[in-house]
Amino acid sequence: MHDQNMAILKGLCAVAWADGRVAEEEKEVIEALLEAFGASKSEAAEIRTYAATEKKLEDVPVTQLSYDDRRALLQHAVLLTYIDGEQADSELKMLEQLCEVLHIPSAEASGIMTAAADRAKKLLNLLD
16 A cells, blocks of 8 residues: 555544544454455455554644645545534534545635535435
8 A cells, every 4th residue: 555545544543533433434444455456465454453543633644745745635625524314514624624624725625625515415315
């Protein structure tokens, strides 16, 4: 697995911990991405161990993320906030803080988050 994908997953762990716990559905998303990114057994174990303790947005490894990787992380983070069926105000606020951490300008971030939210809602409709 590429180092950038490992950094994206670590960033998602911080997003998952934003409410003080990692829900089962959030773990499932991280597991799915481990598979999609082609993580080895040791890489998957590293992420699971990393995710087991509380992370903050300050723990997002920004320096390991390219311009495109930071935007991919934001897209995945938006999906993660919808995993329980709806996005809470606290989750939206956390995404805004994530944009600051990732140094994504607000106008660009707004477009990314809107498009990602639309995709997440469509995926949720498919599950109904």
